Amino acid sequence: MKKVILSVTNDLVTDSRVHKVALSLKKMNFKVVLVGRKLPGSSKLKRRPYKTRRLKLFFRKGPLFYAEYNIRLFWFLRLRKADVFLANDLDTLPANFLVSKLKGKPLVYDSHELFTEVPELLNRPTKKALWRSIERLILPKIAKAYTVSESIANLYRKKYGTPFRVIRNLPHREKLLMVPPEKYLPSDERKLILYQGALNIGRGLEYAIKAMQYVDGARLLIAGNGDITLPLKKLVADLALADRVSFMAKIPLEELKYVTAQADLGLSIEEDLGLNYRYALPNKLFDYIQQQVPVLVSNLPEMKSIVEQYQIGMILEKHDPKIMGKQLQEALFNRDLREQWIENLPLAAQDLCWEHEEKILEDIFRDLR
Structure with missing residues (x-):
């Protein structure tokens, strides 16, 4: 061998x-x-x-x-x-x-x-x-x-x-996980927006946090750690958004999928800071898809191509908190859009494995x- x-x-x-x-x-x-x-x-x-x-x-x-x-x-x-x-x-x-x-x-x-x-x-x-x-x-x-x-x-x-x-x-192809909400996350009536992955420069997280000022009936969960963890936590405190934005530390691979499965919307909103991000295909995008979670992604070629091909989410218009907040609200509560995305996600999950x-x-x- x-x-x-x-x-x-x-x-x-x-x-x-x-x-x-x-x-x-x-x-x-x-x-x-x-x-x-x-x-x-x-x-x-x-x-x-x-x-x-x-x-x-x-x-x-x-x-x-x-x-x-x-x-x-x-x-x-x-x-x-x-x-x-x-x-x-x-x-x-x-x-x-x-x-x-x-x-x-x-x-x-x-x-x-x-x-x-x-x-x-x-x-x-x-x-x-x-x-x-x-x-x-x-x-x-x-x-x-x-x-x-x-x-x-x-x-x-x-x-x-x-x-x-x-x-x-x-990700590996998996059956859709049916997880009791209280097992991994506090249960409430609000929709859950999820960002999972490294907390580094250019991931669009500052804009997502500020956007939560303009989103009702939802909370943002940030699952991960990185170079800008402390500045992001300070931003949440400064904006008095502790009730709308929560942080989870680094979650082991074996457990992260159970958190992903409970999200209503997954974020992959990298900024166009050079060719690396412009051409990125982050694994978190496919983790969301595998658990059949609709997505909001940056208007960057590789991610945009996937979302438009399968019609499974929304393309971010601009990294501006008010604009992002409006899109988050629509992505979470527009019933017609969500029905279309949820209908298309099983095929995307089957193909993208x-x-x-x-x-x-x-x-x-x-x-x-």
Whole structure:
């Protein structure tokens, strides 16, 4: 049985994409090891059908973190037997590339986003130039790669000539969950608007919170954590919206779907802050769809295409609190629209599932078994 080591820079708790890939590779008869990092606040991982390892690091963010992680990862990979290396995102690629060359073993690259265009690098030209130089040095030398949307794949193909495939971050097909409301959330008569995922710059969350001033009969639940958690909580306090906006901490993958199933509307309202967000296909969009929750999404090409193709929600007109508030009100209470969306969601959920994407992964790894 051949062994594949997957590596990421997160703590493995909420990364649904690598978890699905690991399960699929195991199903293909690979021995799977998933490597990430341990943070001071990381929750204990539940038992998984593959091995996991989390590295403890001194630095938690910034250039020193990335340097330390890649050095630690290099030695971790160098000292272990493996037949294939799978690097997730540009921040794990240097160590994986060096070890794959030293050992003469194949490397596969999974780009979860357009890394050099993330909002955190937009006003940091030196850091952006460093990551671009790493990308420019390594990507043309990679034979097997895939990413999350056709727009990002096309950009990489044109820029580096690397044959990128597309594997969207879709959830496994599941039966619609019927969860008693009081089991996971306080029960009341108000509609539930859900945002799930990382709380970072450019996710549109500030606008969503301000929009709740103009929405009646609903509350916004923010499920996740990130760099702007504290500023968002302060904004809620400043606007006296504690009764309309609630925060849930990081929820383990196994439990998040039960929260999703109770929502009346799911948000994926990223701002157009560079190409990474413009071409994004966030996994939360498909998680909402799988639990047959109508959505409100940004007017960005990849997300807009999905929503318009299946007619399962509304496209945001503008990141303006009053306009957003009006659209939220309509999306929650326009009975004709909601009946149409709810009628269309089962077909979308059936089509947009990991079982279809998994076939592309099998094709990529076929000659590596």
